[in-house]
Amino acid sequence: MQITLKDIARMAGVAESTVSRALNDKPGVGQETKAKILKLAQKYNYRPNQLARGLAVNKTNMIAVILAEMDSPGNIEIVKNIEKAAEEVDYQIILCNTNNDLKKEKSYLSLLEANQVDGAIFIGGKLVSSQLLRLSFEEKNPMVLVNRLAEENFFTSVLTNYSQGIYKAVEHLFEQGFRKIALICGDKDNLTESEKINGYYQAYTEAGFSVNEDLIFSTGADRTSGYNAFLEIMNRDIIPDAFISTRELTTIGLVEAIKFGGYFIPDDFAVVGYGDNILTSVIDPPLTVLNEPAAELAKLSFDFLLKLIKDKLEGQQIKVLTPELIVRESSIAKYN
Amino acid sequence: MQITLKDIARMAGVAESTVSRALNDKPGVGQETKAKILKLAQKYNYRPNQLARGLAVNKTNMIAVILAEMDSPGNIEIVKNIEKAAEEVDYQIILCNTNNDLKKEKSYLSLLEANQVDGAIFIGGKLVSSQLLRLSFEEKNPMVLVNRLAEENFFTSVLTNYSQGIYKAVEHLFEQGFRKIALICGDKDNLTESEKINGYYQAYTEAGFSVNEDLIFSTGADRTSGYNAFLEIMNRDIIPDAFISTRELTTIGLVEAIKFGGYFIPDDFAVVGYGDNILTSVIDPPLTVLNEPAAELAKLSFDFLLKLIKDKLEGQQIKVLTPELIVRESSIAKYN
Numbered sequence: 072m073q074i075t076l077k078d079i080a081r082m083a084g085v086a087e088s089t090v091s092r093a094l095n096d097k098p099g100v101g102q103e104t105k106a107k108i109l110k111l112a113q114k115y116n117y118r119p120n121q122l123a124r125g126l127a128v129n130k131t132n133m134i135a136v137i138l139a140e141m142d143s144p145g146n147i148e149i150v151k152n153i154e155k156a157a158e159e160v161d162y163q164i165i166l167c168n169t170n171n172d173l174k175k176e177k178s179y180l181s182l183l184e185a186n187q188v189d190g191a192i193f194i195g196g197k198l199v200s201s202q203l204l205r206l207s208f209e210e211k212n213p214m215v216l217v218n219r220l221a222e223e224n225f226f227t228s229v230l231t232n233y234s235q236g237i238y239k240a241v242e243h244l245f246e247q248g249f250r251k252i253a254l255i256c257g258d259k260d261n262l263t264e265s266e267k268i269n270g271y272y273q274a275y276t277e278a279g280f281s282v283n284e285d286l287i288f289s290t291g292a293d294r295t296s297g298y299n300a301f302l303e304i305m306n307r308d309i310i311p312d313a314f315i316s317t318r319e320l321t322t323i324g325l326v327e328a329i330k331f332g333g334y335f336i337p338d339d340f341a342v343v344g345y346g347d348n349i350l351t352s353v354i355d356p357p358l359t360v361l362n363e364p365a366a367e368l369a370k371l372s373f374d375f376l377l378k379l380i381k382d383k384l385e386g387q388q389i390k391v392l393t394p395e396l397i398v399r400e401s402s403i404a405k406y407n
Numbered sequence: 408m409q410i411t412l413k414d415i416a417r418m419a420g421v422a423e424s425t426v427s428r429a430l431n432d433k434p435g436v437g438q439e440t441k442a443k444i445l446k447l448a449q450k451y452n453y454r455p456n457q458l459a460r461g462l463a464v465n466k467t468n469m470i471a472v473i474l475a476e477m478d479s480p481g482n483i484e485i486v487k488n489i490e491k492a493a494e495e496v497d498y499q500i501i502l503c504n505t506n507n508d509l510k511k512e513k514s515y516l517s518l519l520e521a522n523q524v525d526g527a528i529f530i531g532g533k534l535v536s537s538q539l540l541r542l543s544f545e546e547k548n549p550m551v552l553v554n555r556l557a558e559e560n561f562f563t564s565v566l567t568n569y570s571q572g573i574y575k576a577v578e579h580l581f582e583q584g585f586r587k588i589a590l591i592c593g594d595k596d597n598l599t600e601s602e603k604i605n606g607y608y609q610a611y612t613e614a615g616f617s618v619n620e621d622l623i624f625s626t627g628a629d630r631t632s633g634y635n636a637f638l639e640i641m642n643r644d645i646i647p648d649a650f651i652s653t654r655e656l657t658t659i660g661l662v663e664a665i666k667f668g669g670y671f672i673p674d675d676f677a678v679v680g681y682g683d684n685i686l687t688s689v690i691d692p693p694l695t696v697l698n699e700p701a702a703e704l705a706k707l708s709f710d711f712l713l714k715l716i717k718d719k720l721e722g723q724q725i726k727v728l729t730p731e732l733i734v735r736e737s738s739i740a741k742y743n
Contacts, residue, residue, distance in 0.1 A: 135501075141483065151477065154504065163514050165471075166502035168490065178499050187523055294685070323689060330691075349630070353659060353689045355666075 074115040083108050133163050134376060135188040137179055139196030139219075140292075141168040143319055144348035145363055146194050149217060152369030153192060160377065162189075173200055183212045190376045193219050198262065199226065213379035215372045218363075220262045227379065227388045229372045233263055236361045236394035237270030237315065240343045243359075243396060244313045245278055247404040249341055253286045253311035255300045255321050264289075267317045285309050290321070297324025301332070313341035313402070319350065326354055342401045359402035361394045368392060410451040419444050469499050470712060471524040473515055475532030475555075476628075477504040479655055480684035481699055482530050485553060488705030489528060496713065498525075509536055519548045526712045529555050534598065535562065549715035551708045554699075556598045563715065563724045565708045569599055572697045572730035573606030573651065576679045579695075579732055580649045581614055583740040585677055589622045589647035591636045591657050600625075603653045621645050626657070633660025637668070649677035649738070655686065662690055678737045695738035697730045704728060 076094075080087040085104060093100045093108040094117075100108075111117070134157065136150055150166060157164050165188065167179040176196070182188050183206055190213030193203075199221035206212045207226060216228040237254075244252050254271050257264030268287065275282045285307045290296040297316060301324075304311060314329075316322040322344035329340055336342050336356055344351050347362035371390050378384035412430075416423040421440060429436045429444040430453075436444075447453070470493065472486055486502060493500050501524065503515040512532070518524050519542055526549030529539075535557035542548045543562060552564040573590075580588050590607050593600030604623065611618045621643045626632040633652060637660075640647060650665075652658040658680035665676055672678050672692055680687050683698035707726050714720035 141487065147477065163503075163511065165515075165518075166504065167499075168502065175499065179501075182501075320685075323685065327689075349656075349659065350686060350689065353663075353686065355691060 074117050076117075079108060079111050079115070079117060082111050131187060131189055132161060133165060133188045134380075135167055135179065135182050135191040136164050137167045137169060137176060137191055137193045137196075139169055139171045139194060141170075142293075143195070143346075144350050145319055145346045145365060148348060148365035149194055149363075149369045152366045153373050156370050156373040162377075169196065171196060173197060176200070177202055180206060183214070184210075189380045190214060192217060192372050192376055195219055195263075213376055215376045215379070217368055217372045218263065225387060227375050227384065228390070229368050229375070230389065230391045231363050231368070232391050232393050233266040233317075234270035234273065236396070237267045237317065238274045239394075239396045240315050240361055241271055241274035242278075243398065244315070244341060244343065244402060245274070245280075247313075247341065247402060249313035249404065250280065251283070251286060251309060251311045252313045252315060253288060253304050254315050254317065255288050255290065255297060255304075255325055256317040257292060258289050264317065271315075283309055286311055292318045292320060294320045294324035294327075297321030298328040299324075301325050301328035305332075311340065313343070315343045317345055319344075319346040319348070322346065322351060322358070322360075323354070326358070336401050337403055338405055341404065343396075344401070347395075347397055356401050357399035359399045360397050362397055363394050364392050410453050412453075415444060415447050415451070415453060418447055467523060467525055468497060469501060469524045470716075471503055471515065471518050471527040472500050473503045473505060473512060473527055473529045473532075475505055475507045475530060477506070478629075479531070479682075480686050481655055481682045481701060484684060484701035485530055485699075485705045488702045489709050492706050492709040498713075505532065507532060509533060512536070513538055516542055519550070520546070525716045526550060528553060528708050528712055531555055531599075549712055551712045551715070553704055553708045554599065561723060563711050563720065564726070565704050565711070566725065566727045567699050567704070568727050568729050569602040569653075570606035570609065572732070573603045573653065574610045575730075575732045576651050576697055577607055577610035578614075579734065580651070580677060580679065580738060581610070581616075583649075583677065583738060585649035585740065586616065587619070587622060587645060587647045588649045588651060589624060589640050590651050590653065591624050591626065591633060591640075591661055592653040593628060594625050600653065607651070619645055622647055628654045628656060630656045630660035630663075633657030634664040635660075637661050637664035641668075647676065649679070651679045653681055655680075655682040655684070658682065658687060658694070658696075659690070662694070672737050673739055674741055677740065679732075680737070683731075683733055692737050693735035695735045696733050698733055699730050700728050 076087055076090050080090045089100055090108050093105045094112060136153055138146055140146055154164055169176040180202060183191050192215050194217045196219050207214050216226045218231055241252060256267055259265045259268060272282055286309060288300045288304055290300050297320065314325055316325045326342060329336055334340060342358065344358045344360045347360050351358050351360055375384060375388055412423055412426050416426045425436055426444050429441045430448060472489055474482055474486065476482055490500050505512040516538060519527055528551050530553045532555050543550050552562045554567055577588060592603055595601045595604060608618055622645060624636045624640055626636050633656065650661055652661045662678060665672055670676060678694065680694045680696045683696050687694050687696055711720060711724055
């Protein structure tokens with residue numbers, strides 16, 4: 072147990088307020104009493120409760136980063152970049168993984184409610200809950216959303232333009248001569264995934280091609296889902312000539328399934344994956360990927376948060392960034 | 408700003424203690440006053456400060472997991488398993504990444520000092536600092552070390568027997584007929600890495616072979632270090648027939664360098680890597696790896712911590728687990 076102000080007061084035989092005045096170098100305490108108190112404080116290694124101090128000045132120099140998916144290397148990349156930005160101004164981050172579970176998120180919100188952190192950045196995740204709304208607006212807790220949507224976006228946010236990203240990927244595959252592009256994506260009900268599907272439709276429509284809905288395959292976000300998606304699509308009436316995978320782990324599973332089937336990339340199927348990270352970089356052949364600008368997402372979101380904490384942000388800010396298409400061997404037509 | 412007990416007292420025109428009694432359903436408050444207070448509390452959405460409450464009962468149902476390296480998929484695996492164990496008993500974890508920086512670790516220790524968490528699990532990292540010692544012993548903060556050593560280990564710990572792991576790997580390669588086994592490892596000054604080097608020596612000595620020190624290559628823990636290690640070893644007087652990489656990311660870099668050099672695994676060089684995770688699983692050919700028992704490390708460490716929190720652990724506990732050697736194609740001699 073840590074020694075408290077109360078303990079010191081008891082040992083010195085004075086009131087708690089006297090101890091507080093002595094330790095804070097305020098007038099009203101006799102020389103001798105002060106010396107006695109300071110000696111006791113030193114002897115028992117007394118430190119004022121940092122938490123209570125945090126409450127008083129409303130500053131802990133800690134922020135919470137609330138992460139919907141720890142399995143995503145892209146999210147980890149954003150976290151590391153937030154950490155870097157925070158370090159520069161002497162802030163530290165504590166990381167909370169919700170696994171996309173709103174109940175877990177709610178428990179972590181107690182960190183904000185109790186002022187254990189000065190603010191929070193949310194990375195990814197489901198639609199904003201009413202609790203988040205309340206914490207942000209009624210109680211003015213500083214918070215910034217990264218790649219997360221609200222029904223009506225009242226939050227300061229940094230977003231990736233997913234629709235434009237997939238549009239770019241489809242456009243690139245069209246240029247390479249591919250026309251039957253399968254899209255391995257998430258559920259339409261998921262706002263970010265429906266954005267991606269929109270980008271796909273838009274690219275087809277603008278190019279004057281019609282979309283074959285059998286080529287759109289909504290499935291889970293894990294590796295096995297990507298693997299199985301390939302097998303199931305191959306059983307449909309239309310055989311694709313290219314694949315776009317809209318998430319990191321499905322990309323890994325998709326490539327595995329193609330190779331395991333004895334097919335070659337890009338000879339048999341072109342592939343555009345998601346996320347430029349150590350995982351996708353290990354894949355052979357070198358993979359064309361859509362990549363979120365992690366460093367920029369991180370920097371902007373932390374800067375916004377810091378301004379919110381310091382009461383220096385005017386109104387709500389929204390910044391939308393475009394993913395980059397990094398073209399490598401996996402999407403280049405061999406004989407075009 | 409959150410409404411405080413003080414605010415409610417002011418609005419109701421009563422003492423703070425009266426508000427407290429009313430909210431906690433204690434006697435001594437008139438019916439009417441109580442109704443007024445409850446109404447105000449509801450209207451302004453008053454919640455008692457959870458932090459202060461945590462201080463009072465010394466329970467937050469949160470623990471800190473203090474991680475030396477967030478880049479390690481093996482560490483993330485341990486974290487996810489701790490999370491799973493914690494969830495079962497309604498605990499939540501907050502994750503703190505120190506990047507092996509003792510100064511950062513020190514800041515995170517304030518979470519313990521201020522009782523913002525009920526305890527902490529440390530995964531990996533440098534020798535235990537004096538501050539950690541003090542927090543654990545003088546202040547009786549519940550903490551458990553995973554894969555981290557102290558000069559004299561007074562801490563409740565769960566450890567991996569690294570020496571035995573590497574011993575197994577060398578033994579396996581000997582059985583496959585390899586004799587010139589290069590070891591890509593960390594610095595001898597690092598306690599866990601020196602353990603691994605010991606295992607290597609022990610296996611050679613017990614088999615009656617002598618160690619060629621040119622085959623031991625100490626380098627950084629990242630991917631580039633693994634890549635460069637291969638290039639540099641190939642410039643030495645002795646060409647190895649097999650490689651053991653003692654860390655996850657150096658394994659990735661090593662395999663890359665071998666392939667980039669136009670060599671084949673295991674035909675030209677056998678490889679035993681480190682860590683059975685999504686990263687190493689993506690590598691072609693399937694990689695023989697040493698794997699830490701993440702689920703067991705996590706479960707044991709959380710159980711120890713929970714007992715420490717509940718004052719139910721007798722003395723200091725140390726549990727040592729053995730890594731598993733998972734044999735796949737990369738270490739099988741083609742013509743033995």
